[in-house]
Amino acid sequence: MTAVAARPGLVDLCALDRLVPDLGVAALVGDEQVAVFRLADGSVHAVGNLDPYSGAAVMSRGITGSRGEVPTIASPVYKQVFSLVDGQCLDAVGMDPRPGRGPDLPVYGVRVDHGRVLLDPRPVR
Amino acid sequence: MTEHVVVVGGGMVAHRFVEALRARDTARAFTVTVLAEEDRAPYDRVALSAFFSGTAPDDLALGDPTLWSDGSVDLRLGSAVTALDRGSRTVTTAGGEVVGYDHLVLATGSYAWVPPLPGADLPGVFVYRTVQDVVALRDWVHARAAELDRPVRGAVVGGGLLGLEAAGALHGLGAHTTVVEFAPRLMALQVDEGGGATLRRIVEGLGVTVRTGAASEAVEAGPDGRVGGLRLTGDDAALPVDVVVVATGVRPRDELAAPAGLATGQRGGVLVDDHCRTADERVWAVGEVANIQGRCLGLVAPGYSMAEIVADRLLGGEATFPGADLSTKLKLLGVDVASFGDAFGQAPGALEIVHSDPVAGTYKKLVLSDDARVLLGGILVGDASGYAALRPMVGAELGSDPALWLLPEDAGARPRTELPDAAQVCSCNGVSAGEVRASVAEGCHDLPAVKACTRAGTSCGSCVPLVRKLMAVSLAEAGLAVSSAMCEHFAMARAELFNAVMVSGLRRWSEIVGRFGTGRGCDICKPAVASVLASLYDEHVLAEDRAALQDTNDRVMANLQKDGTYSVVPRVPGGEILPDQLLLIGQVAKDFGLYTKITGGQRIDLFGARLEQLPAIWQRLVDGGMESGHAYGKALRTVKSCVGSSWCRYGVQDSVGLAVMLELRYRGLRSPHKIKLGVSGCARECAEARGKDVGLIATENGWNVHVGGNGGFTPRHAELLVEDVDTETAVRVVDRYLMYYVRTADRLQRTAVWQADHEGGLERIREIVVDDVLGLGADLDAQMARHVESYEDEWAAVLRDPERLAQFASFVNAPDTPDPTLAYVEERGQRRPATDAERAAGPVLIASTTLEVRS
Numbered sequence: 001m002t003a004v005a006a007r008p009g010l011v012d013l014c015a016l017d018r019l020v021p022d023l024g025v026a027a028l029v030g031d032e033q034v035a036v037f038r039l040a041d042g043s044v045h046a047v048g049n050l051d052p053y054s055g056a057a058v059m060s061r062g063i064t065g066s067r068g069e070v071p072t073i074a075s076p077v078y079k080q081v082f083s084l085v086d087g088q089c090l091d092a093v094g095m096d097p098r099p100g101r102g103p104d105l106p107v108y109g110v111r112v113d114h115g116r117v118l119l120d121p122r123p124v125r
Numbered sequence: 126m127t128e129h130v131v132v133v134g135g136g137m138v139a140h141r142f143v144e145a146l147r148a149r150d151t152a153r154a155f156t157v158t159v160l161a162e163e164d165r166a167p168y169d170r171v172a173l174s175a176f177f178s179g180t181a182p183d184d185l186a187l188g189d190p191t192l193w194s195d196g197s198v199d200l201r202l203g204s205a206v207t208a209l210d211r212g213s214r215t216v217t218t219a220g221g222e223v224v225g226y227d228h229l230v231l232a233t234g235s236y237a238w239v240p241p242l243p244g245a246d247l248p249g250v251f252v253y254r255t256v257q258d259v260v261a262l263r264d265w266v267h268a269r270a271a272e273l274d275r276p277v278r279g280a281v282v283g284g285g286l287l288g289l290e291a292a293g294a295l296h297g298l299g300a301h302t303t304v305v306e307f308a309p310r311l312m313a314l315q316v317d318e319g320g321g322a323t324l325r326r327i328v329e330g331l332g333v334t335v336r337t338g339a340a341s342e343a344v345e346a347g348p349d350g351r352v353g354g355l356r357l358t359g360d361d362a363a364l365p366v367d368v369v370v371v372a373t374g375v376r377p378r379d380e381l382a383a384p385a386g387l388a389t390g391q392r393g394g395v396l397v398d399d400h401c402r403t404a405d406e407r408v409w410a411v412g413e414v415a416n417i418q419g420r421c422l423g424l425v426a427p428g429y430s431m432a433e434i435v436a437d438r439l440l441g442g443e444a445t446f447p448g449a450d451l452s453t454k455l456k457l458l459g460v461d462v463a464s465f466g467d468a469f470g471q472a473p474g475a476l477e478i479v480h481s482d483p484v485a486g487t488y489k490k491l492v493l494s495d496d497a498r499v500l501l502g503g504i505l506v507g508d509a510s511g512y513a514a515l516r517p518m519v520g521a522e523l524g525s526d527p528a529l530w531l532l533p534e535d536a537g538a539r540p541r542t543e544l545p546d547a548a549q550v551c552s553c554n555g556v557s558a559g560e561v562r563a564s565v566a567e568g569c570h571d572l573p574a575v576k577a578c579t580r581a582g583t584s585c586g587s588c589v590p591l592v593r594k595l596m597a598v599s600l601a602e603a604g605l606a607v608s609s610a611m612c613e614h615f616a617m618a619r620a621e622l623f624n625a626v627m628v629s630g631l632r633r634w635s636e637i638v639g640r641f642g643t644g645r646g647c648d649i650c651k652p653a654v655a656s657v658l659a660s661l662y663d664e665h666v667l668a669e670d671r672a673a674l675q676d677t678n679d680r681v682m683a684n685l686q687k688d689g690t691y692s693v694v695p696r697v698p699g700g701e702i703l704p705d706q707l708l709l710i711g712q713v714a715k716d717f718g719l720y721t722k723i724t725g726g727q728r729i730d731l732f733g734a735r736l737e738q739l740p741a742i743w744q745r746l747v748d749g750g751m752e753s754g755h756a757y758g759k760a761l762r763t764v765k766s767c768v769g770s771s772w773c774r775y776g777v778q779d780s781v782g783l784a785v786m787l788e789l790r791y792r793g794l795r796s797p798h799k800i801k802l803g804v805s806g807c808a809r810e811c812a813e814a815r816g817k818d819v820g821l822i823a824t825e826n827g828w829n830v831h832v833g834g835n836g837g838f839t840p841r842h843a844e845l846l847v848e849d850v851d852t853e854t855a856v857r858v859v860d861r862y863l864m865y866y867v868r869t870a871d872r873l874q875r876t877a878v879w880q881a882d883h884e885g886g887l888e889r890i891r892e893i894v895v896d897d898v899l900g901l902g903a904d905l906d907a908q909m910a911r912h913v914e915s916y917e918d919e920w921a922a923v924l925r926d927p928e929r930l931a932q933f934a935s936f937v938n939a940p941d942t943p944d945p946t947l948a949y950v951e952e953r954g955q956r957r958p959a960t961d962a963e964r965a966a967g968p969v970l971i972a973s974t975t976l977e978v979r980s
């Protein structure tokens with residue numbers, strides 16, 4: 001067991017080594033599911049794992065990329081593209097989100113400390 | 126009140142008339158009855174010869190069959206009209222039926238005219254006009270070939286358009302063929318002496334004997350009373366033949382007119398005015414039977430114009446026959462022949478430029494006005510690629526050096542001349558350059574859209590290259606450049622990327638995007654690069670940094686379903702399965718609570734597997750001798766087969782054996798889109814192989830290989846690539862076809878579209894993969910051999926690799942906890958994902974956690 005002096009409120013998800021560049025993973029934080037990505041440039045991002053357009057918890061299994069300068073994640077179900085920076089849906093591919101859901105993904109604060117990936121479970125937006 | 130239109134004849138022009146009237150008569154003012162003598166719905170007579178290259182008669186049918194089931198159209202097949210009574214406004218059929226009309230449209234076409242030739246009624250003499258004719262001809266040649274212990278010998282009387290089509294058919298059936306033409310050259314009506322000479326050389330080069338300036342005197346019977354010889358004036362002995370096709374021209378079927386008191390032309394044809402109306406205002410004539418502006422026209426395009434005119438006039442329009450464009454472009458015996466405008470230079474003072482290249486086998490002539498500026502017409506033999514661009518230029522200035530137009534199209538020297546808006550681009554459907562441009566402005570931004578909107582290029586297709594160019598120019602002008610860019614990260618199309626990656630030898634995403642692209646990629650270009658790498662190097666889909674490039678399906682080697690679970694499909698090669706494997710699949714499904722369904726590809730799909738369950742499921746299947754079926758990949762899916770000669774009473778070849786062999790050969794082959802194959806053991810085609818990308822159908826001697834079929838959104842029948850080949854040849858041809866497709870197709874482009882869009886179409890592809898004209902054969906073979914050699918089961922490979930296995934955790938911080946959002950209800954004894962309403966209702970749900978593995 002790695003002892004990590006986590007800041008109060010931060011959740012220790014896993015070792016940074018566990019994240020393969022550009023391959024997302026899902027994490028369970030209480031009742032919420034979070035999709036965490038380590039990009040090729042070393043940055044780590046976390047957004048909601050629930051895809052608002054299909055209702056399935058699959059965002060971690062999408063393909064990362066970019067739109068202009070913005071790093072993105074595409075839903076593996078119907079291919080909507082979201083910003084990894086602010087969660088905004090950049091391309092809805094002509095669809096509406098499922099009833100009761102907004103178009104965007106929640107974004108979580110995440111940081112790397114002593115080789116561990118730490119998540120702030122309260123969404124930034 | 127509706128009025129009743131009766132159409133006599135169910136040919137090409139009748140079809141166009143009904144289609145036009147139905148499309149425009151939105152108020153349903155007319156009902157239509159079509160009385161058709163032939164016993165099949167209107168078909169594409171122009172494409173009749175395609176029958177000999179494997180097109181089934183049913184596939185020649187014209188247009189959308191629902192036209193005939195439209196409640197206001199009554200198509201009566203096998204109903205020949207024998208009399209017309211204009212007084213009572215009725216027609217009578219051979220069956221004695223009397224049908225009344227408000228308007229009568231005669232569209233009876235022509236019959237094949239046979240000159241008074243003694244012996245023309247002997248068994249073994251044929252004409253070439255209807256499906257019935259070509260079926261009879263084929264059956265005769267096949268039967269004779271089986272009886273005689275040598276190749277069948279055939280003669281065609283007539284060296285015009287139809288004669289050469291018939292010669293092509295005989296030649297294709299394996300007969301030694303002679304064409305006998307009275308005139309001093311072939312196709313005397315369309316080409317001049319120089320063109321005729323080139324044509325002759327090419328035709329002879331194919332092994333067809335040509336006799337011009339030769340008069341046929343009599344067909345002679347052999348000892349068995351069937352055709353034995355064809356006597357030519359001046360020859361000592363009759364030409365020994367087993368079959369004769371008479372193709373000496375056509376005559377209008379105007380026999381209803383005279384007894385009904387309607388005037389016919391001196392050389393036949395029902396006389397009509399420029400509105401296609403006879404002297405009786407309720408009777409019209411269209412197509413080949415109409416004698417308009419003093420003559421009958423033996424081409425389909427003017428017939429279509431007439432059909433449109435009558436439809437328009439019935440609806441109160443003012444359309445008038447614009448005069449006939451007798452331009453034609455044909456492919457006879459594989460030779461391009463085109464003639465357009467004033468091909469023979471009959472205008473006063475007309476000048477000609479001729480470019481004849483005996484080595485290349487081409488002859489090209491332009492006819493110009495006396496100041497050598499305006500194009501009047503021309504003849505192209507051997508290479509008619511300039512036809513689409515030249516024909517619409519008739520009447521326009523060609524620029525300062527008209528001879529440049531005779532250079533091969535791709536030489537790049539051809540002057541860029543703007544086509545006037547009024548220039549007709551598609552003569553079959555009467556579409557002008559202006560209409561094509563307008564359609565682009567109205568929002569048609571790709572070829573299918575332009576075709577659908579204008580109908581340009583939807584009949585004979587010869588204008589498609591020109592339509593594409595016009596569209597590209599208009600798009601560019603509107604700032605909508607036709608981009609072949611895949612996405613914002615790669616400015617190239619998949620085929621170019623394939624070459625770039627192949628030539629550079631780069632294998633890592635970061636290097637490839639760094640060198641050929643920009644940014645971080647996206648869900649379009651990343652899987653495309655992964656597919657290219659997979660096709661080139663036959664490495665595991667997750668090799669190197671490739672996992673992150675793959676769609677989730679390829680990444681986890683299963684098919685994502687709507688709720689985020691996956692379906693698993695083990696390979697069942699050729700649909701042949703051991704009872705023990707059936708039991709195993711059943712047991713795995715029970716243990717993991719998977720929903721099971723039989724697929725269309727003759728295998729079994731197991732639904733509802735969670736990400737973290739996949740390795741355990743695979744392990745069970747792999748232990749039982751099964752492997753990945755690649756149901757998730759843009760890759761070979763299945764080779765479907767019928768049971769074939771080992772069990773079936775009718776089978777002539779071992780279709781299961783070949784299907785299993787092919788499936789094991791191509792398994793794992795990554796491609797621009799999914800690929801499916803089919804193998805049928807006899808012509809009954811129970812495997813529905815012609816609905817597949819590659820379909821092999823057994824013949825007595827081997828296999829017919831069809832390519833480019835698919836089901837799905839736009840179903841297509843595969844077209845014949847090679848005929849009657851042995852298994853080894855069939856496999857080599859399929860190897861090359863698939864590899865060539867993998868290399869050159871666009872992203873997500875199915876074989877049907879690829880092959881239709883390929884420069885030169887299927888014919889060119891055949892030259893490349895069968896005749897190896899580009900010398901690519903050995904390379905394609907080697908690449909396929911490498912693929913076969915290096916195949917490994919992707920599932921088994923992951924099971925051996927702990928690092929990759931780590932990716933199959935549900936949650937990074939809770940690897941075995943099932944996704945808590947999953948919920949199911951039971952239906953017909955199995956589970957399926959719950960709907961939103963069912964979730965809201967709560968208690969009926971089966972939570973996924975209750976479906977754990979039974980130990």
Ligand SMILES: Cc1cc2nc3c(=O)[nH]c(=O)nc-3n(C[C@H](O)[C@H](O)[C@H](O)COP(=O)(O)OP(=O)(O)OC[C@H]3O[C@@H](n4cnc5c(N)ncnc54)[C@H](O)[C@@H]3O)c2cc1C
Pocket residue numbers: 133134135136137138139160161162163170171172173174204205206207232233234235253254255287290378381411412413414422423424425426428453454455
């Ligand atoms: C092998 C071949 C190749 C050709 N290639 C070309 C080409 O490349 N380009 C081109 O422009 N043209 C070509 N043509 C010519 C083209 O097919 C005709 O111009 C076209 O079919 C004319 O259409 P139509 O409707 O007037 O006549 P048809 O298509 O002949 O139809 C007439 C129909 O009316 C029926 N009929 C006749 N009398 C009666 C009656 N009394 N009662 C009921 N039904 C009746 C006939 O059985 C027939 O089915 C080709 C023809 C052939 C045979």
